[in-house]
Amino acid sequence: MDGGLRLRDPVGMVAQRYRLYIERMDASRNMARFYALSIEGTLFGQICLVRRWGRIGTTGRMVQHxxxxxxxxxxxxxxVLRAKRRRGYRPKFGARHAETALSA
Structure with missing residues (x-):
């Protein structure tokens, strides 16, 4: 993570940008999954961890903490990152999927 990048959140509360997009693929099991994590500030002054996941090419599901x-x-x-890496998720280097998943 780049310490020089700042997340543009509405209240300026997040000190560093936290965004991650990872995938798990297994053709023998017809598996193509994504998982996206981001930390953002809320309008109410809190910090929110946003988790998005699903089959690649779909909107998937989302939960906020x-x-x-x-x-x-x-x-x-x-x-969450450690758990997903243990299950075989790996970074996907390409902006197309990551931007879609993080902005959905």
Whole structure:
């Protein structure tokens, strides 16, 4: 993660940009999944971890976790990332899928 980049959130509360897009593919199981994570500020002054996941090419599902402290959000971000990496998710280097998943 680049310490020089700032996330443009509505209240300017997030100190560093946290965005991640990973995929898990297995042709033998007809599996093509994505998982996207981002940390954003809310209009109510909280920090929000946004998780999006689903089959590649679909909108998928989304859940948001709100925190008063950015450190707590980062902790969950890293915990989810470790779990997904253990299950075989890997970074996808290409803006097309990542921007779609993160902005959905």
């Amino acid at each position: 709100s925190f008063d402290d950015e450190g707590e959000a980062v902790g969950l971000f890293l915990e």
